Amino acid sequence: MIYNNTYDVIIIGGSYSGLSAAMSLGRSLRNVLVIDNGLPCNRQTPHSHNFITHDGEKPAVISAKAKTQVEFYDSVKFYNGLAINAIKTESGFEIETSSGKIFTARKLLFATGVKDLLPQIPGFAECWGISVLHCPYCHGYEVKKEKTAIVANGDMGFEFSKMISNWTKDLRLLTNGKSTLTIEQTQLLQQHNVQIIEDEIESLEHLNGKIKQIIFKNKSKIELKAIYFKAPFEQHCPLPESLGCELTENGLLKVDAFQKTTILGVFASGDCHIQARSVALAVSSGSFAGAMVNKELIDEDFV
Incomplete structure (x- = not known):
């Protein structure tokens, strides 16, 4: 040219x-x-x-x-x-x-x-855009009603949990360390059956970017279909x-x-x-x- x-x-x-x-x-x-x-x-x-x-x-x-x-x-x-x-x-x-x-x-x-800017968690980058998602309007329908987690804390974790609960009730909030939610936020999430997990994340186990489970540093595990994360x-x-x-x-x-x-x-x-x-x-x-x-x-x- x-x-x-x-x-x-x-x-x-x-x-x-x-x-x-x-x-x-x-x-x-x-x-x-x-x-x-x-x-x-x-x-x-x-x-x-x-x-x-x-x-x-x-x-x-x-x-x-x-x-x-x-x-x-x-x-x-x-x-x-x-x-x-x-x-x-x-x-x-x-x-x-x-x-x-x-x-x-x-x-x-x-x-x-x-x-x-993604967290330095093994498997996270490989799943980004595939099963680690940023937007429910872009991808939420495809994982509706599935076992889902949100990686966030504080006000962001609370507001994002509220939003994603529209697409699935099988939801847990992973604060990846000590929760910074207020007492009121914690109680409201619990009332809506959102499990709050403070364990630190070690890695994501996946197959070609499709998450299978989260592995925590204490060696506990959770099987999942999708994770939401606002990077x-x-x-x-x-x-x-x-x-x-x-x-x-x-x-x-x-x-x-x-x-x-x-x-x-x-x-x-x-x-x-x-x-x-x-x-x-x-x-x-x-x-x-x-x-x-x-x-x-x-x-x-x-x-």
Whole structure:
């Protein structure tokens, strides 16, 4: 593929949100470059749910179909690589990739997602997205009424237990150490037959990511079908912060109602700024962000 040196927009991140933004911009006749290294955060998840017309499809199938459709728009180009440096210039932005390529654009859109920080428990990472789940709306139906655990503590453990009890009553809360629940929270969970277990977790026994049982450090065991866990995270890409983009108190990119970050000319879409993570929300965010980038370009040129 022959690349230009300069584009209207560079999108960093070519998964669901980035592809959705690229389609909006391609249909707006914009010259766009999508830079992506092909490692989406949900690559281990076998099926995507709660995205109408794609319910139950493999994430890779959805993104491959999306890319094929975006490639129809000749003004959108793709570069397989990693963006490692971003510089604000008088005319826009300069992006350097790990291979030494330099691209420039008037506007930047980050659709780079976040990196989940998983506990160093053997088997946990292997089960993440398969039987260790982050979202009941994405995966809860498939494990409804099954023997389920939540790994959390304190207010998070209490609120998450309340939520998951909608999908299963066979539920236990694993605080992985001394409980920090209040007396009132403990009593209410017990009234709803949520077992609270304070034993520390040693490992997860699984088969190809499908959990079989939790093994505790005291050598006790519990057989399970699913675990819910809200992972702490960090920005997957350091470039927005290097440009001066502000983060929220939760570590997400701060954007306004038009998907603009705190740096002029830089936009964000998808998981890097959305608290609730799903394919459907990422696609919606990207589509809107693409339109907002195009509007800013129009406003600047129509003088």
